[in-house]
Amino acid sequence: MKELDTKSIENILRQAPQIAPPEDLRQRLQATVPSPIQSSQLRQRKSPFKLLNDWLPRLGFAGVFVLGAAWLTAQPGISQDQKAAQEALNNALRDRDILRQESVQRQGKQTYLENLRREHEEVQALRREREQLLSVVNEADRLQQENDYFREQLTIIGGSNPLLTRDPLGEARENARSVMCLNNIKQLALAYQVARDQNASPAEILDLIPHLGGTAPVVCPSDESKEKFSGENIHELAPHNISYDWLLTGPRQPDSSTVMFQCPIHHHIGLGDGSAHKGSRIENGTIELINHGGNLKARLESQ
Amino acid sequence: MDETNEQLAQQAQSGCDAAAATLIDRFYRPIYAFHRRRTSNDEDAADLTQRTFSAAWQALSEYRENALFATWLYRIAHHTYVDWVRQRSRQIARDTRWWESRSQSEARPFDELEDRDFAARIYTLVANLDEALRHPIELHFYEHLTIAQTAEVLALSPSTVKNRLRTAIDHLKHQSQTTVTTPGRP
Numbered sequence: 001m002k003e004l005d006t007k008s009i010e011n012i013l014r015q016a017p018q019i020a021p022p023e024d025l026r027q028r029l030q031a032t033v034p035s036p037i038q039s040s041q042l043r044q045r046k047s048p049f050k051l052l053n054d055w056l057p058r059l060g061f062a063g064v065f066v067l068g069a070a071w072l073t074a075q076p077g078i079s080q081d082q083k084a085a086q087e088a089l090n091n092a093l094r095d096r097d098i099l100r101q102e103s104v105q106r107q108g109k110q111t112y113l114e115n116l117r118r119e120h121e122e123v124q125a126l127r128r129e130r131e132q133l134l135s136v137v138n139e140a141d142r143l144q145q146e147n148d149y150f151r152e153q154l155t156i157i158g159g160s161n162p163l164l165t166r167d168p169l170g171e172a173r174e175n176a177r178s179v180m181c182l183n184n185i186k187q188l189a190l191a192y193q194v195a196r197d198q199n200a201s202p203a204e205i206l207d208l209i210p211h212l213g214g215t216a217p218v219v220c221p222s223d224e225s226k227e228k229f230s231g232e233n234i235h236e237l238a239p240h241n242i243s244y245d246w247l248l249t250g251p252r253q254p255d256s257s258t259v260m261f262q263c264p265i266h267h268h269i270g271l272g273d274g275s276a277h278k279g280s281r282i283e284n285g286t287i288e289l290i291n292h293g294g295n296l297k298a299r300l301e302s303q
Numbered sequence: 304m305d306e307t308n309e310q311l312a313q314q315a316q317s318g319c320d321a322a323a324a325t326l327i328d329r330f331y332r333p334i335y336a337f338h339r340r341r342t343s344n345d346e347d348a349a350d351l352t353q354r355t356f357s358a359a360w361q362a363l364s365e366y367r368e369n370a371l372f373a374t375w376l377y378r379i380a381h382h383t384y385v386d387w388v389r390q391r392s393r394q395i396a397r398d399t400r401w402w403e404s405r406s407q408s409e410a411r412p413f414d415e416l417e418d419r420d421f422a423a424r425i426y427t428l429v430a431n432l433d434e435a436l437r438h439p440i441e442l443h444f445y446e447h448l449t450i451a452q453t454a455e456v457l458a459l460s461p462s463t464v465k466n467r468l469r470t471a472i473d474h475l476k477h478q479s480q481t482t483v484t485t486p487g488r489p
Contacts, residue, residue: 013444021335039360
């Protein structure tokens with residue numbers, strides 16, 4: 001098999017046989033092919049038409065341009081009437097524009113004037129409102145001053161006015177103390193009843209006090225002049241520890257109406273039957289205290 | 304004395320008919336062969352040759368001395384052929400066995416039958432190539448133009464001409480191998 005490579009193929013191609021022309025081709029060419037001079041002349045002969053083909057579009061455009069210019073210049077002039085009418089129209093248009101401008105300006109001014117009026121009215125309304133507010137403020141100041149004056153006067157005239165001096169919290173405290181005091185009187189009265197059965201003396205009654213528990217009920221809660229007694233050592237009891245008055249001066253065996261103890265502050269009393277009564281009842285007359293045989297006796301209303 | 308083609312062209316430009324005749328004598332054979340390979344008969348090839356020289360003398364005023372006359376003439380021949388094909392507006396039947404007709408009488412390089420047969424196959428394959436590949440082959444190998452001259456005639460770049468030549472030869476190699484290995488085919 002033949003070896004195929006590029007070189008071989010190229011060699012084959014390069015060695016391709018040349019083709020011989022027909023024998024008469026040379027003479028034919030010499031006879032028929034125009035010489036360069038003749039060819040040039042032929043070209044020049046064709047050139048007018050060629051020139052015309054090249055220049056025809058340009059000439060056409062130039063011709064159109066010239067015709068158009070000629071037509072424009074050949075147009076007849078605008079008549080005088082047309083000129084006058086045109087001038088009048090221009091003037092009317094000018095006047096219309098001027099009037100339009102003036103109208104716009106006038107509208108603007110009118111709008112400005114209306115805005116001014118509206119603002120003026122608003123300012124007037126605000127002024128009136130301000131004056132009203134000022135009068136209200138002045139009235140309030142005056143009343144405040146009067147109140148202050150009256151308060152001062154009331155304070156100066158009398159603090160017992162319950163409306164001015166009343167202290168609800170203090171009253172509540174005092175009521176509580178009064179109740180505690182009444183309770184103390186009650187305990188003391190009971191202690192005496194117990195001791196009476198045993199024919200005890202006041203000192204012996206006092207011996208019972210520690211057994212009554214806690215702080216001995218011998219100091220009134222409202223009595224700030226007395227020291228509270230702890231109740232541990234009865235012998236330490238002294239007048240400065242005791243608020244209540246021992247009123248039994250008569251026989252040692254009082255009866256149920258005999259007042260045994262009394263609080264000098266609240267006037268609560270403890271009777272021989274072991275009961276305790278509020279001092280307010282003495283004040284309002286439901287309990288009448290009578291001195292009987294040296295002893296103070298209580299006569300209850302219910303009795 | 305032998306004047307160069309360029310000098311003769313200058314003289315012909317000046318109006319020397321003898322110089323023009325000499326140029327025709329020098330180039331009518333290769334121009335005819337160029338056209339004969341592309342056409343199917345002698346008459347068309349002769350007609351194209353005449354047209355080529357007519358066009359060349361008409362355009363002689365545009366020829367510049369710094370260009371090779373041969374390249375310039377081949378370019379005119381190529382354009383003459385292309386215009387002729389367009390005017391005919393139908394596919395031109397080519398003679399794919401042109402080497403058998405009117406080959407020159409000088410000794411053929413392929414004396415052995417096998418070589419002649421193989422060469423014939425190569426020429427047939429070239430004739431059947433697409434013209435984009437065939438024209439560079441014809442100008443470079445058949446007409447012995449350089450790569451640069453071939454590129455100038457075909458209005459291509461030299462690299463394009465090289466690529467097309469390479470492609471054509473690879474195609475020939477592949478086609479000829481297929482042909483060779485297939486028994487019984489001519």
